[in-house]
Amino acid sequence: MILSLLSALGLCCCNPTGKKTIDESDSLVVTMADSTMVGFGPDSTTLTFEMALDSIYQRGPKKVFQALMAGHSRFSNDSSFVYHSESKIPDSLARLKPFLVLTDIDLDQSVEKIFDMRRSMFIQLSSPACLVDNRQVAAMEYALHFSGTKVILVLSSSGSRIIGAALDNVQTTNFSSILSELSQASKAAPEFADRSSANKAFVNSVAQGQARLSLEKIIQMSPQVKMLADSGKIIMKSAFYDADKRSVTILDREAPLNPSANR
Known part of the structure; x- marks a missing residue:
């Protein structure tokens, strides 16, 4: 047993x-x-x-x-x-947060369910399409130094509605900035014939590409995070949650973002 x-x-x-x-x-x-x-x-x-x-x-x-x-x-x-x-959970562990997870705001399942954890075990940061900014990276630095965080996971998800809206070029006063930040992942995606929100495979491809890019951006923005990752004191991964399959796939940092494929 x-x-x-x-x-x-x-x-x-x-x-x-x-x-x-x-x-x-x-x-x-x-x-x-x-x-x-x-x-x-x-x-x-x-x-x-x-x-x-x-x-x-x-x-x-x-x-x-x-x-x-x-x-x-x-x-x-x-x-x-x-x-x-x-x-x-023992009081001695209550202030420790071994995991930090950056998620898309459209993630349709709670992180604690996906990884069978308690809410007190991790820090969750949410952003449109897993995009990162200075404040989020600062929160990561804080977590690594003061909360005992050892793993940072950038978790994109299938069916991201905000990515779909950006791909459809939705126009509001400030929404264009989202499209601008997603442009690299969008351009690097395979050559889908339909590059709109109607094509879920394209939306998911952009989500995965952006998760990889956000991970690299975190490393570029923070020498402290990079040093800890390079020395093996923390682990950083990007990942993709497929809601239909109820599965998380760890994304290879070395994988090309623009594989040759026609769809």
Whole structure:
């Protein structure tokens, strides 16, 4: 049971014989596992909740990112437990925010559900189409230095209505600035025949391209963030949430934004 639970949380590794083992550095995990093995531990819900907290709050950035994606896997498989659990998060962890997620304002699902987290576990910044400005980057610098943030995720989403409006050249007093900022991602998208909001594939392509560009812009705007990312002290990723598939895809920073494709 323990190994299956650890595997679901992404906390197992394989030894040279191919057998799954518990990472001995996972203090809470080992303690919980040992107590269960001798027959007087908590029930499986409490066990998995404690293991999730351990992976999220007491690990380096790689483990924290793995915990984030393990939570998303639980959401995709309808097996979320952190979001639904009534167990308390210890007061000693209450001020820490291991994740910072920049989302499109049109994201139609809550971040805590998508990654099976509590709202208190992360900082969420929202902007039109995941565009970034100085204030948001300043908030990221604050989170990294004072809130224990180890992972920054730029999360674009499918069916972004504000991207669709920009592509349709909606005219208001200030909306043209959105279109201007999206121009690079729009131009870099594949050669779709229909480049309007009616073509959802084109809208989603622009959303993914903008997520990558916003990630690079954050790094360019903040030498402090870049230094932490380059040294491996934090992990930064761009990603795309497909609402129809209920799935998050991590976007390759090195992937070209303008693959040759005719649609």
